[in-house]
Structures are given as structure tokens and as C-alpha cells.
Amino acid sequence: MVRHISSGSPFEKTIGYSRAVVDGDMVYVSGSTGYDYETMALPEDVAEQTRNTLATICEALEKAGCSLNDVVRVRYYLKDLGDLDAVTPVLGEAFAEAKPAATLIKADLIEPEMKIEIEVTARIGASAS
Numbered sequence: 001m002v003r004h005i006s007s008g009s010p011f012e013k014t015i016g017y018s019r020a021v022v023d024g025d026m027v028y029v030s031g032s033t034g035y036d037y038e039t040m041a042l043p044e045d046v047a048e049q050t051r052n053t054l055a056t057i058c059e060a061l062e063k064a065g066c067s068l069n070d071v072v073r074v075r076y077y078l079k080d081l082g083d084l085d086a087v088t089p090v091l092g093e094a095f096a097e098a099k100p101a102a103t104l105i106k107a108d109l110i111e112p113e114m115k116i117e118i119e120v121t122a123r124i125g126a127s128a129s
Helices: 010-015 046-064 081-094
Strands: 002-005 020-023 026-032 071-078 101-106 116-123
Touching: 002 046, 020 046, 026 046, 046 081, 046 116, 071 081
Parallel strands: 071 101
Antiparallel strands: 002 020, 020 026, 026 116, 071 116
16 A cells, blocks of 8 residues: 655645655655755755755655665755765765665756755665664
8 A cells, every 4th residue: 555645845735746655665755855844944055955855854754654774775966066075974974874875966956046855765674674
């Protein structure tokens, strides 16, 4: 049975997607950006955007029954590779235990003020195996 998870982002309804989809023990989290969805504010600082992005992902994973430690695949979309040094410590701390397969892609993002987007795939219980 497939289960859909929302973060409450207005983009989910407008574009027609779920923040995450749970299919069996697999969790697929959509590309997430640095918005604070309660205020719809997007920090200027790329490290803060990264922290907000990870908070959105953590919330979706928690609703699915897992955590960042269960992530098996991550894709980073970075607008400016010059920001890599600023986000590396934040990402390194977040994924220190999971050590997922990872890909970094330089990409334009939907809004000019967006600096990073992250999507993950997790397996419920991966950290226990």
C-alpha cells in the first residue's frame, strides 16, 4: 500500500506532488528546498537553507517511520558550486551515520533565491541492518 506524506508546503498542492511517498519499506522524499513553510521565508545564507531543507526532509522521514540514518540515496542540487564549502559541514553532520550513496548536481533551481535542493530515498529500518 502506498502512503502519501505532505509537509504543508503550498507548492505540493499547486504542482500536484507529495513531499514523500512510502511504498512498503521504501521512502521517496521529493526535492526539498530551504523554505520555512510556516513563514514562507527563505534565508539568504546557503547553510541556513540547507538546515531548513534537512528539517523538512527529517519531518517527512519521521512521518514515514524512519530518520536521516535510514537514507540510502541522496541527490544534492546546488545552484553555485562556490557554495559547496559552506554546505559540506552541514551535510556531513546530517549524513555521518547513514553514509548514503550520493550525487551532487550543479543546477538552476525554480526560484532565483533558492541555492540548494535535496532529495532522498530511505529504507525503513536500514539503520538497524
